[in-house]
Amino acid sequence: MDIKRKKRRGLQAWVSWWIEKILAASGGITAFIILLIVVFLFKEGVGLFQSPRVDEGYVLLMHSSNEVDQLSADELKGIFDEDITNWAEVGGKNQAITSLRLDQIMDRFTEEELGGEYEYLSQRMGELIATTPGVIAFVPTLYAPLDHPAVQAMTDNTIALRDFFVGKEWIPTATPVPLFGTLPLVMGTLWVSLFAILIALPLGLGVAIYLAELASPRVRSLLKPVIELLAGIPSVVYGFFGLVVLVPWVQRVLDLPVGETAFVGSLILAIMALPTLISVAEESMKKTPRALREASLALGATHWQTIYKVVVPYASSGISAGVVLGIGRALGETMAVLMVTGNAALIPHTLMQPVRTIPATIAAELGEAAAGGSHYQALFLLGAILFLMTLIVNLMAEALAKKQHNKGF
Amino acid sequence: MRMKRKKRAQWLAFALFRLLGVLVVALLIWILGFIVYQGIGVISWEFLTTGPTEGMTGGGIYPAIVGTLCLVVGSLVISFPLGVMAGIYTQEYAKKGKLVQFIRLMTNNLAGIPSIVMGLFGMTLFVNTLGFGDSILAGSLTLSLLVLPIIIRTTEEALASVPYAFRVGSYALGATKLQTIARVVLPQALPNIMTGLVLSVGRVSGETAPILFTVAAYFLPKLPTSILDPVMALPYHLYVLVTSGTDLEATRPMAYGTALVLIVLVLIVNLLAHGVRNRLGRKVKMN
Amino acid sequence: MIKAESIDFYYGEYHALKNISMQMEPNTVTALIGPSGCGKSTFLRLFNRMNDLIEGTRLEGKCWVDGVDIYDKSVDVDELRKRVGMVFQKPTPFPKSIFENVAYGLRVNGIKDKKFIAQRVEESLRGAALWDEVKDKLKKSAYELSGGQQQRLCIARSLAISPSVLLMDEPASALDPISTSKIEELIYSLKEHYTIVIVTHNMQQASRVSDKTGFFMLGELIEYNDTKKIFLNPAMEETQNYITGRFG
Numbered sequence: 001m002d003i004k005r006k007k008r009r010g011l012q013a014w015v016s017w018w019i020e021k022i023l024a025a026s027g028g029i030t031a032f033i034i035l036l037i038v039v040f041l042f043k044e045g046v047g048l049f050q051s052p053r054v055d056e057g058y059v060l061l062m063h064s065s066n067e068v069d070q071l072s073a074d075e076l077k078g079i080f081d082e083d084i085t086n087w088a089e090v091g092g093k094n095q096a097i098t099s100l101r102l103d104q105i106m107d108r109f110t111e112e113e114l115g116g117e118y119e120y121l122s123q124r125m126g127e128l129i130a131t132t133p134g135v136i137a138f139v140p141t142l143y144a145p146l147d148h149p150a151v152q153a154m155t156d157n158t159i160a161l162r163d164f165f166v167g168k169e170w171i172p173t174a175t176p177v178p179l180f181g182t183l184p185l186v187m188g189t190l191w192v193s194l195f196a197i198l199i200a201l202p203l204g205l206g207v208a209i210y211l212a213e214l215a216s217p218r219v220r221s222l223l224k225p226v227i228e229l230l231a232g233i234p235s236v237v238y239g240f241f242g243l244v245v246l247v248p249w250v251q252r253v254l255d256l257p258v259g260e261t262a263f264v265g266s267l268i269l270a271i272m273a274l275p276t277l278i279s280v281a282e283e284s285m286k287k288t289p290r291a292l293r294e295a296s297l298a299l300g301a302t303h304w305q306t307i308y309k310v311v312v313p314y315a316s317s318g319i320s321a322g323v324v325l326g327i328g329r330a331l332g333e334t335m336a337v338l339m340v341t342g343n344a345a346l347i348p349h350t351l352m353q354p355v356r357t358i359p360a361t362i363a364a365e366l367g368e369a370a371a372g373g374s375h376y377q378a379l380f381l382l383g384a385i386l387f388l389m390t391l392i393v394n395l396m397a398e399a400l401a402k403k404q405h406n407k408g409f
Numbered sequence: 410m411r412m413k414r415k416k417r418a419q420w421l422a423f424a425l426f427r428l429l430g431v432l433v434v435a436l437l438i439w440i441l442g443f444i445v446y447q448g449i450g451v452i453s454w455e456f457l458t459t460g461p462t463e464g465m466t467g468g469g470i471y472p473a474i475v476g477t478l479c480l481v482v483g484s485l486v487i488s489f490p491l492g493v494m495a496g497i498y499t500q501e502y503a504k505k506g507k508l509v510q511f512i513r514l515m516t517n518n519l520a521g522i523p524s525i526v527m528g529l530f531g532m533t534l535f536v537n538t539l540g541f542g543d544s545i546l547a548g549s550l551t552l553s554l555l556v557l558p559i560i561i562r563t564t565e566e567a568l569a570s571v572p573y574a575f576r577v578g579s580y581a582l583g584a585t586k587l588q589t590i591a592r593v594v595l596p597q598a599l600p601n602i603m604t605g606l607v608l609s610v611g612r613v614s615g616e617t618a619p620i621l622f623t624v625a626a627y628f629l630p631k632l633p634t635s636i637l638d639p640v641m642a643l644p645y646h647l648y649v650l651v652t653s654g655t656d657l658e659a660t661r662p663m664a665y666g667t668a669l670v671l672i673v674l675v676l677i678v679n680l681l682a683h684g685v686r687n688r689l690g691r692k693v694k695m696n
Numbered sequence: 697m698i699k700a701e702s703i704d705f706y707y708g709e710y711h712a713l714k715n716i717s718m719q720m721e722p723n724t725v726t727a728l729i730g731p732s733g734c735g736k737s738t739f740l741r742l743f744n745r746m747n748d749l750i751e752g753t754r755l756e757g758k759c760w761v762d763g764v765d766i767y768d769k770s771v772d773v774d775e776l777r778k779r780v781g782m783v784f785q786k787p788t789p790f791p792k793s794i795f796e797n798v799a800y801g802l803r804v805n806g807i808k809d810k811k812f813i814a815q816r817v818e819e820s821l822r823g824a825a826l827w828d829e830v831k832d833k834l835k836k837s838a839y840e841l842s843g844g845q846q847q848r849l850c851i852a853r854s855l856a857i858s859p860s861v862l863l864m865d866e867p868a869s870a871l872d873p874i875s876t877s878k879i880e881e882l883i884y885s886l887k888e889h890y891t892i893v894i895v896t897h898n899m900q901q902a903s904r905v906s907d908k909t910g911f912f913m914l915g916e917l918i919e920y921n922d923t924k925k926i927f928l929n930p931a932m933e934e935t936q937n938y939i940t941g942r943f944g
Contacts (some may be wrong), residue, residue: 016587026491027498030561031515040533165936206429212637214426223430225683232675233440234615236644237668240651241440270442271436278433295788295850297799298744302777304419310802313791325521326654332523334618335648344513359525359618366529366622370539383529387522394521398514406461415774415806 002197039297041387046373048164052156053177057143060154061137063129068092073163073177080176087134100128100137101175103142115295118143126151138176142396159374164381168347170356172365172375180378182385184347189354189386192262192337193330196269197277197323203270203321204277204326205312211278212285213307231275237365239339242268247340254352262355268336273326280325284318285311321400328393332386334359358386443671448669451662457670460630465650467657470667472680475632476545478641480624481613483549483636488557489606495557496564496602519557524618527555530623543639548624555619556609563605567598604685611678615671617644643671697722698743698891699834703757707750712738714915716757720908722860725883725892727902727923730912731938733842736895739912741810741861743893744780755785762860778804779806781854781890785866787846789838794830797838797849801857816856824852825882844875851882862886880905899939903927911935 053073054060060076068090071079076083080099088094105125106114114121126145129135136154145151167181170396207227211220240396242264250267251259288311296306312319343364344353363381369375435578444666462468468607495516503509513682530549541547571594633640650664651657698720702730713735720726720878728736731851741747745766746845751938759766763916766776789797797818807813821827826848838849847867854862868876883905886892894900902909903923910920911934919932930936 016585019587023494023498023502027492027503027512028520029495030558031512033557034515034519034522035533037526037530040530040538044529044533181538188761203429203432206426207433209429210426214423214546215430219430224435226434228682229441229675229679230433230437232611232615232679234617234644234671234675235645236615236651237444238440240444240647240664240668241649245443259512274433289788291784291786292790294746294749295782295784295853296790296800296804297749298746298777298780298782298784299804299853300609300774300776301800301804302415302419302774304422305415305804308422309800310790316791328521332521332525334523334525335644339648339652354549359523362525363618363621366532380529381535383526387526390521390523390526391518394518398517400683404626415804 029250037387038384041380041384043073045377045384048159048180048377048381049161049372050158051374051377053159053374054138054156055175055178057141058176059139059141059146060156061125061129061131061139061144061151062154063135064150064152065133066092066152070157071154072160073179074169076177077169077171077174077179080138084102095134098132098135100135102139102143105139106135164196164378170361172369172378176308178374178378182358182382184252185356185358185361185382186385187347188262188341189331189357189359189389191267191351192269192341192355192357193327195262195266195351196273196330197327199266199270200273200277200326201323204274205281205324207274208278208281208285208319209307209312212282213303213311227275227278230271233274235333235336236339238268238272239336242336242340256352258342258354260340260354261352262341262348263351265337265341265355265357266351267334268340269330272336273330276329277322279328280322281319284315284322287318288314317400317403321397324393324397324400328390328397331393332359332390338363358382362386426597437688444665444668444672448665448667451541451666452669456666460476461628461663465628465663466656467663470641470643470646470670472630472632473641473643473646473667474670475543476624476626476642477614478643479545479633479640480548480552480620480642481610482553483545484556484613484663485606485609487549488553488560488609491553492557492560492605493564493602495641496561496568497590499561500565501586516558516561520562524555524616525621528619528622530554531619536623542637543622543624543626544637545624545633545640546636548620548642549636549641551619551623552613555616556612559609559612560602560605563608564598564602567601567605570596570601579582600685604682607678607685609681611675614674614678615644617642617648620645643674644666647671674676697760698893699760700739700742701758701760703739703742703755703759705735705742705747705756706754707751709779712915716917718910718917718920720891720893722891723887723889724907725887725894725905727906727909728893728895728912729897729899729902729909729938730918733898734912735915736910736912737865740865740893740895743861743863744777744782746782748773748806778857779855779859780861780863781859782863783847783851783854783865783867786870787843787850789841789846789849792838793835793848794838794841795834798852798856801853805857817852820852820856821849823855823886825878825885826852842875842933844871847871847875847879848882851879851886855886859890861891861893864892866895866897869897876901899927911938913938 026069051408066087069085071090075084075090082099084090085097086094087097089091105128108128109124113124121143122145123140125137125143126148129137130148130150146153146154164180164182166183167179168183169179169181171179211223215223246264246267250256250261250264292310292314293306296310301309337357338360341356341360343356343360344354348355362382366379369379457469457474458471459469460472495683499509499512503512528551531547535541535547535550536543539629575593575597576589579593617678620642624639626639627649629639630643647664647667650667700716700718703713703716704711716739730736738747743761747753750838755767761780764771772932790800795817798820799813802813802816818827821830826845829845838846841849868879871879880901883892883894894906906923908921909923909926911918913925913934919926919930919935926935930939
């Protein structure tokens with residue numbers, strides 16, 4: 001009998017060789033997709049820090065005697081909102097600020113002075129700036145009198161990392177410069193998600209204990225599908241339910257000016273996080289060795305004492321993995337939150353205020369942002385931040401789940 | 410005295426947990442009951458088979474149903490073979506160790522990526538870079554990324570549950586690894602793999618965020634003619650009806666009807682998944 | 697003193713113990729031996745009503761511990777288990793510190809006096825011959841101890857609630873020989889204060905530590921007598937076959 005290894009030939013061997021290669025390639029697909037996601041999010045978003053703050057085709061003009069040449073986005077907003085009224089406040093001379101937009105400039109002149117086709121607009125602008133030393137004007141570059149000796153254009157900066165990460169305002173459509181402060185969005189996302197878990201944890205843990213320890217097999221076989229169904233309901237349906245039932249109810253009961261608040265967002269997210277929390281917690285409690293349980297009962301502990309002194313501590317890593325996973329879900333949930341939180345880009349001070357989360361912001365604004373513009377880039381960076389947040393959370397959950405079988409401490 | 414307190418604490422705690430169990434059931438009944446109660450009157454043959462009319466205050470949701478079906482079929486055609494192959498590779502071929510651990514970690518992370526981020530990614534890659542535009546193709550590709558981890562995981566679990574003895578039996582007859590997997594292991598694991606498929610149907614038909622910028626049309630009464638056409642989809646349609654109709658009061662009934670159709674879809678999917686799993690349960694007992 | 701009278705026990709349809717009567721004296725060690733599945737562990741677990749935890753079981757007959765009918769309706773199971781300590785086959789430390797493991801039984805029984813607890817923990821650890829090895833690391837996790845130390849910790853844990861009876865279900869079967877001999881010495885010294893019943897697979901162990909031995913087979917108590925008598929001159933042929941290793 002010849003059992004020596006033969007070089008396999010023929011179609012069949014060739015086909016199976018290829019199939020194995022294809023299988024191997026598909027095994028790496030998830031890693032490849034994640035890599036692609038990282039590359040594309042950053043590729044689309046990172047240009048934000050290279051693009052000028054002032055919209056293309058516009059320029060900020062000042063009197064040439066003005067020594068201030070650096071203004072932050074917040075300061076510019078303050079000036080044009082007339083919250084900042086003296087150059088001394090932003091490091092200049094003691095001189096009143098006159099902020100002017102194009103329409104305000106045009107209001108100061110008659111049609112004849114500007115010319116039928118605005119051919120004298122540039123000239124008039126130059127004269128106006130020359131006679132007003134405290135001026136700052138936001139005008140189209142096309143009409144800017146840049147060669148006038150009394151006029152200087154402010155050197156424009158690119159959008160600063162600092163403004164993006166710790167800026168307190170998110171007003172992407174503001175002029176002269178949009179404000180891309182992500183802090184309110186990050187805070188909004190965290191607040192809503194963490195509070196949701198705070199509501200869901202005691203509830204979910206209770207139900208998990210009931211399922212793992214108390215329920216008869218019959219009740220369990222009834223309750224499990226209920227939990228699966230809760231997990232299966234689409235998030236828009238939750239959002240819809242929240243909007244038509246919970247929002248008016250919370251508004252009435254708590255007597256609020258608006259019902260669309262962080263609180264309702266958390267409520268809905270809590271309901272949505274329940275199934276994950278319950279099933280992960282139940283599974284890890286079921287893994288408690290029977291011997292440990294019996295040892296506790298043998299010492300005269302009641303069933304309840306055994307649960308909270310032995311079973312829950314033993315399952316604590318598993319339970320915290322469930323909690324962390326729930327937070328991850330809540331962080332990324334888009335539609336339900338978008339529909340019930342009112343979407344105000346404010347740093348929340350109480351839960352009874354409207355807030356806006358990162359996913360909701362992306363969903364609501366991406367449709368209006370011009371592709372490749374700074375708003376568009378900012379939204380992609382938000383996506384990247386969200387991606388990183390959930391990645392960290394997922395890795396934490398993974399580590400916790402692994403820990404369950406090492407030490408119980 | 411002391412003993413009594415111990416017992417009372419237990420009684421109280423257990424009563425509370427029973428109450429919580431009841432609460433969860435009540436929660437589901439509340440949500441489902443509300444939508445069924447409000448939506449049942451809207452459902453009619455006409456509602457299911459005609460397009461929206463009169464600024465979405467009348468007519469039906471036929472194009473959205475068709476659109477969702479297209480997306481379900483499209484995304485599963487892509488993700489199912491890919492996911493099953495990836496599952497077979499990690500479970501049967503890859504050497505147990507760092508590599509498999511890494512792949513599992515990546516699969517779990519992919520499952521944890523928020524759907525809106527998937528939407529962003531789908532938009533840049535499929536819609537813009539590859540030039541598919543807002544289309545069934547781009548939407549299906551994006552959605553398939555979302556369900557890929559579900560399919561991979563259920564495939565792995567299904568394969569792992571096939572008893573080792575089956576494989577040994579096949580190898581003993583001189584079958585190669587590939588033959589063993591294709592003829593013995595896969596057929597045994599198939600019912601369980603199908604559970605993953607069914608669950609994915611539920612997920613795809615309910616997701617909104619990934620299709621916002623890759624496929625979904627706000628209002629499009631005509632049906633798609635190719636995979637490069639945009640379509641309406643049930644969850645997005647519900648979102649539009651709820652938040653951006655011109656006359657919110659008049660579109661409410663349409664919204665309830667759409668929500669009910671979505672819920673019924675989810676119910677059917679869950680029942681199916683349950684049925685498949687139960688059949689499998691019996692099979693295992695028989696062996 | 698422990699007494700069982702005409703015990704029949706069923707797991708569903710399965711008749712696990714058949715008409716067993718037995719009496720164990722205070723301050724003695726009684727060993728229960730027999731082949732796997734003979735019912736010796738089931739019998740042991742009757743005395744702290746551990747079998748109650750398994751669904752679908754049924755008991756006929758009566759059990760007494762210190763003169764109390766323990767299956768009577770008026771008996772509080774938790775209180776009974778406080779009186780009857782149990783040590784399991786594998787060490788089962790809780791995910792807590794060494795100190796908290798020993799204090800567990802006291803705490804669940806509502807004792808809050810810190811001084812008293814600390815004192816009991818020390819006494820119990822000394823009683824289990826573990827004090828010198830752990831006195832400097834009481835706050836450390838119980839999982840940091842070796843297997844033998846963990847088992848002695850579990851014995852200390854049982855001693856802390858001052859039981860009158862100690863049930864041991866193959867307490868040394870998962871341990872190395874050195875740890876085993878330590879546990880055996882401990883069992884021998886504990887009988888001064890407790891009624892001890894030990895289930896074991898190891899016949900040398902039974903002959904070393906016990907005063908009386910009961911031999912179980914197929915749910916029946918074949919022979920029950922002084923250990924010396926059982927091992928040197930058994931009355932029944934089955935016993936003879938088992939201890940000389942002809943089956944089991």
